[in-house]
Amino acid sequence: MSExxxxxxxxxxTDATRVSVPSDAEWAIRRLTTPLAVSPTDAAEVKTIxxxxxxxxxxxxxxxxxxxxIARFAAxxxxxxxxxxxxxxxxxxxxxxxxxxxxxxAGVRLGTLERTLNAKGLTLGPLPACASEHxxxxxxxxxPVEAYTxxxxxxxxxxxxxxxxxxxxxxxxxxxxxxxxxGPHLGRTLLNSRGSLxxxxxxxxxxxxxxxxxxxxxxxxxxxxxxxTAASDIVAAEIYPRxxxxxxxxxxxxxxxxTDEGSGGxxxxxxxxxxxxxxxxxxxxxxxxxxxxxxTMTAAPQQHERSDPYSEVSPFERTCWRVSHARREAxxxxxxxxxxxxxxxxxxxxxxxxxxxxxxxxxxxIAHLAVPLAAAAxxxxxxxxxxxxLTRRLGDSLDPDxxxxxxxxxxxxxxxxxxxxxx
Amino acid sequence: MKHQPLxxxxxxALGSLLGSERIALDRATQLAYSRDMxxxxxxxxxxxxxxxAPPRAVVWPETAQEVQQVIRLAGAHGVPLVPxxxxxxxxxxxxxxxxxxxxxxxxxxxxxxxxxVELLCTAEAGxxxxxxxxxxxxxxxxxxxxxxxIYCSTLGGWIATRSAGQMSxxxxxxxDMVVAAELVLGDGQLVRCDGSSAANLLDLFLxxxxxxxxxxxxxxxxxxxxxxxxLRGYRCAxxxxxxxxxxxxxxxxxxxxxxxxxxxxxxLIQTAGDQRRQGTGLPGRLLRYLFSSTGEGSRSGRQxxxxxxxxxxxxxLNGVARQAVARLGNGCLLIVGTEGEPAxxxxxxxxxxxxxxxxxxxxxxxxLGDHWYQHxxxxxxKQSQLLTTGILTDTMEVxxxxxxxxxxxxxxxxxAGKHALVLAHFSHAYVEGCSIYFTFALPANPPRxxxxxxxxLWHDALSAVVRSGATISHHHGVGLSKSAxxxxxHGEGMALYRAAKRLCDPRGTLNPGKxxx
Numbered sequence: 001m002s003e004x005x006x007x008x009x010x011x012x013x014t015d016a017t018r019v020s021v022p023s024d025a026e027w028a029i030r031r032l033t034t035p036l037a038v039s040p041t042d043a044a045e046v047k048t049i050x051x052x053x054x055x056x057x058x059x060x061x062x063x064x065x066x067x068x069x070i071a072r073f074a075a076x077x078x079x080x081x082x083x084x085x086x087x088x089x090x091x092x093x094x095x096x097x098x099x100x101x102x103x104x105x106a107g108v109r110l111g112t113l114e115r116t117l118n119a120k121g122l123t124l125g126p127l128p129a130c131a132s133e134h135x136x137x138x139x140x141x142x143x144p145v146e147a148y149t150x151x152x153x154x155x156x157x158x159x160x161x162x163x164x165x166x167x168x169x170x171x172x173x174x175x176x177x178x179x180x181x182x183g184p185h186l187g188r189t190l191l192n193s194r195g196s197l198x199x200x201x202x203x204x205x206x207x208x209x210x211x212x213x214x215x216x217x218x219x220x221x222x223x224x225x226x227x228x229t230a231a232s233d234i235v236a237a238e239i240y241p242r243x244x245x246x247x248x249x250x251x252x253x254x255x256x257x258x259t260d261e262g263s264g265g266x267x268x269x270x271x272x273x274x275x276x277x278x279x280x281x282x283x284x285x286x287x288x289x290x291x292x293x294x295x296t297m298t299a300a301p302q303q304h305e306r307s308d309p310y311s312e313v314s315p316f317e318r319t320c321w322r323v324s325h326a327r328r329e330a331x332x333x334x335x336x337x338x339x340x341x342x343x344x345x346x347x348x349x350x351x352x353x354x355x356x357x358x359x360x361x362x363x364x365x366i367a368h369l370a371v372p373l374a375a376a377a378x379x380x381x382x383x384x385x386x387x388x389x390l391t392r393r394l395g396d397s398l399d400p401d402x403x404x405x406x407x408x409x410x411x412x413x414x415x416x417x418x419x420x421x422x423x
Numbered sequence: 424m425k426h427q428p429l430x431x432x433x434x435x436a437l438g439s440l441l442g443s444e445r446i447a448l449d450r451a452t453q454l455a456y457s458r459d460m461x462x463x464x465x466x467x468x469x470x471x472x473x474x475x476a477p478p479r480a481v482v483w484p485e486t487a488q489e490v491q492q493v494i495r496l497a498g499a500h501g502v503p504l505v506p507x508x509x510x511x512x513x514x515x516x517x518x519x520x521x522x523x524x525x526x527x528x529x530x531x532x533x534x535x536x537x538x539x540v541e542l543l544c545t546a547e548a549g550x551x552x553x554x555x556x557x558x559x560x561x562x563x564x565x566x567x568x569x570x571x572x573i574y575c576s577t578l579g580g581w582i583a584t585r586s587a588g589q590m591s592x593x594x595x596x597x598x599d600m601v602v603a604a605e606l607v608l609g610d611g612q613l614v615r616c617d618g619s620s621a622a623n624l625l626d627l628f629l630x631x632x633x634x635x636x637x638x639x640x641x642x643x644x645x646x647x648x649x650x651x652x653x654l655r656g657y658r659c660a661x662x663x664x665x666x667x668x669x670x671x672x673x674x675x676x677x678x679x680x681x682x683x684x685x686x687x688x689x690x691l692i693q694t695a696g697d698q699r700r701q702g703t704g705l706p707g708r709l710l711r712y713l714f715s716s717t718g719e720g721s722r723s724g725r726q727x728x729x730x731x732x733x734x735x736x737x738x739x740l741n742g743v744a745r746q747a748v749a750r751l752g753n754g755c756l757l758i759v760g761t762e763g764e765p766a767x768x769x770x771x772x773x774x775x776x777x778x779x780x781x782x783x784x785x786x787x788x789x790x791l792g793d794h795w796y797q798h799x800x801x802x803x804x805k806q807s808q809l810l811t812t813g814i815l816t817d818t819m820e821v822x823x824x825x826x827x828x829x830x831x832x833x834x835x836x837x838x839a840g841k842h843a844l845v846l847a848h849f850s851h852a853y854v855e856g857c858s859i860y861f862t863f864a865l866p867a868n869p870p871r872x873x874x875x876x877x878x879x880l881w882h883d884a885l886s887a888v889v890r891s892g893a894t895i896s897h898h899h900g901v902g903l904s905k906s907a908x909x910x911x912x913h914g915e916g917m918a919l920y921r922a923a924k925r926l927c928d929p930r931g932t933l934n935p936g937k938x939x940x
Contacts, residue, residue: 096824096826098670098824099827100674100854101824101855160824160855166918166919170915170919171916172913172915172916172918172919173915175894176855177824177856178853178858179851180894180895180896181584181585181896181897181901182630182894182895182896182900182901182905182909182912183634183909183913183938183939184627184629184631184920184923185627185629186916186919189622189624189626190623191626192623193622193623197622206854206855209674209676211676236542236646237647237764238593238763274675274676274677275675275676275778277777278676278770278771280770281766281769282767282770285764285767325540326540353542353644353645353646354541354602354644355541379541380536381536381538381541381544382535382536382602382617382640382641387614387615387616390614391622391624397922397925398919398922
């Protein structure tokens with residue numbers, strides 16, 4: 001069947017304006033190699049498109065904003081595929097101000113969703129600037145590690161219901177319940193599945209009131225070890241700030257960095273958010289706690305701590321490891337003591353009671369750090385084992401015609417690499 | 424009950440694997456493992472009809488590798504296998520409806536790893552709840568999971584049913600605590616899931632009630648042991664006022680550990696012993712007599728029989744009880760508790776207190792809160808004894824978002840109230856909604872009629888839950904009792920569950936006949 005025949009076929013499902021043979025410029029953005037892109041507006045159209053693809057032995061690649069597609073699908077031969085764009089699944093369906101839930105289609109960009117909520121005094125929770133371009137579906141199917149704060153947890157943990165469609169057209173629709181015990185959490189199983197099991201068409205996300213009060217605090221410590229210990233103690237005391245970040249060796253090249261504080265040492269930044277009296281009590285406790293580790297409050301908290309000072313660092317110029325608090329000595333030794341070359345700027349963020357994300361600015365190359373850090377990072381707790389085969393077979397079982405097979409190859413290929421490292 | 428022996432080849436193989444002391448084939452053991460705490464099974468025993476298909480053998484593996492071998496042997500012989508923790512489930516999930524083998528995991532009870540900096544531990548599935556908590560407390564930590572069955576339930580059982588503890592508003596449910604799980608699939612393969620796979624396999628296994636895999640160990644998130652706890656009672660004018668107060672509390676961003684609102688009838692029972700609240704009078708004392716575990720009930724068979732007779736006219740009894748509580752005007756009891764570092768627990772308690780007073784709740788002081796805390800595990804273990812006086816009690820825990828809570832409460836009371844006396848409390852509060860824990864009391868005689876009444880009660884109550892858009896279980900699980908409603912709950916999503924079942928347990932060895940599969 002020729003390209004124009006396919007065009008007509010899909011145009012009869014949606015309409016001609018939502019089927020495209022994208023220009024080179026558009027492909028340059030999304031880096032896809034499919035000859036055709038279709039943009040449905042609702043779940044019924046998604047179902048018909050998937051049926052058509054299945055009957056015609058066409059593969060389907062689900063694409064949101066294209067922010068992650070670069071890594072996932074680049075250079076994948078996808079001639080017998082169509083791209084299913086969620087661009088037009090962009091309606092905020094309902095904002096429930098009683099249960100504080102928003103129900104939106106998968107193609108809504110997080111930034112747009114946040115602005116819509118803000119107009120009603122609500123927020124998705126603090127999202128890093130880089131997350132605002134992600135679509136809701138993309139952020140659930142392939143969560144960016146930055147979309148996490150100690151206060152709200154990852155965005156995925158605030159997903160209370162979703163609607164997704166398997167390649168065979170079965171609709172997985174979970175009930176919006178705060179919690180349940182009705183067998184496996186089928187909706188959550190699809191989170192992180194990267195379009196390999198089903199297409200998320202809409203989701204219900206928990207939202208919060210824009211906080212009544214925020215207090216920004218900033219402390220300087222003599223050593224990165226002391227600052228990191230203080231950060232882990234804060235969350236261990238069940239204080240969950242909106243921002244909790246430790247600049248292990250502050251990067252003075254960043255916009256807004258406080259050069260008046262002098263150099264050396266590490267800086268802990270915390271932004272507490274919530275009920276005013278509680279925030280005041282937490283701030284006092286954080287101050288006491290940092291003093292135990294010889295931290296000193298710096299003159300004035302920096303406005304830029306409220307967002308992410310590292311957002312100006314390109315995603316291609318930073319590398320991230322999940323690290324355990326129990327391993328901090330080994331990790332810091334790897335970074336600062338055993339290292340013969342100057343340590344590049346590094347910081348910990350996305351802190352929880354158990355660990356944090358260690359970020360290293362990698363513009364000058366950090367190959368010399370990668371292996372020792374990977375060796376120092378893992379916890380002694382139970383880790384995952386090789387399950388790529390299990391996940392692949394689950395996908396094959398749900399999608400016997402292989403409509404999402406390419407997505408599975410990409411997703412499980414990467415997982416297999418992880419499995420290999422575990423082995 | 425017919426004694427059904429196990430295939431001699433299989434029993435010999437199991438004996439050789441585990442040794443004779445870790446396999447039981449006798450009738451008494453079969454009987455002991457023939458049912459869990461599902462009240463309907465108790466009714467069947469009461470009717471002289473215990474399980475027709477008890478397990479033919481009970482085995483006690485000590486390692487995950489032994490679990491693998493037992494599962495492989497069972498699969499090879501086509502014999503079903505039911506994982507068994509402590510048998511405290513109330514939905515029939517651990518009942519062996521096809522005979523087979525009961526796989527008792529209580530000997531897998533080691534703490535493999537525990538770190539007070541990382542605040543993680545890896546514990547084996549057979550750990551009894553309180554034993555695990557004691558072990559963690561000795562190291563200055565807590566799991567934060569306190570189900571009322573904590574003395575008679577296991578870690579594996581909690582994970583398999585997605586259990587909740589009484590302080591879930593602060594610590595979350597068990598699924599929020601599990602970082603990774605070690606599991607044995609139906610083909611004997613050992614896997615470890617940590618949520619980092621390309622599909623969130625961990626969430627596929629949590630709550631699967633032994634139908635996809637047998638949980639052998641899990642890594643859990645821990646908390647530092649709280650150094651201070653504050654509990655307080657409040658009175659709200661009505662259920663709707665109380666729910667609104669809780670909703671505001673949670674949505675303001677406060678995180679109390681305990682939030683429990685009792686409806687008017689349940690409040691009467693909770694406070695009937697309080698001398699300062701004489702107004703509760705006879706109805707309160709009678710109802711408390713019926714439901715509490717303080718022991719008074721054992722001396723009053725006559726009163727129980729009277730109540731049993733009244734329960735046979737449940738519709739009328741509910742109407743009378745509702746009118747009585749309205750006339751007494753005692754409102755609804757609300758218990759709120761906070762815990763943590765002293766300064767923070769106090770600040771949280773003060774913030775909650777302020778918020779509740781601004782919602783027109785009336786402060787009743789710390790006594791009722793402390794009383795609740797001291798009796799928090801005093802669930803009635805006297806169900807069998809109560810049954811002999813002609814009364815059966817059962818509970819149903821469902822959950823909904825705040826916008827659905829009033830309708831859920833109304834619909835379930837209307838549907839269940841035709842068959843049983845209905846009371847309820849609202850607990851496990853979250854920002855988005857909460858759980859409603861209904862308690863039903865119905866006559867247990869004559870036994871066969873009672874079973875019919877019981878089945879109608881559950882059918883009508885669960886249908887009301889589905890109609891109101893709520894979820895059919897918050898933390899007890901599904902097992903057999905809610906199995907028929909799984910399709911209503913998940914719709915076409917069952918295709919994913921079935922695909923996972925085919926994949927993980929191709930021979931159908933694990934806990935067959937459950938969960939609507």
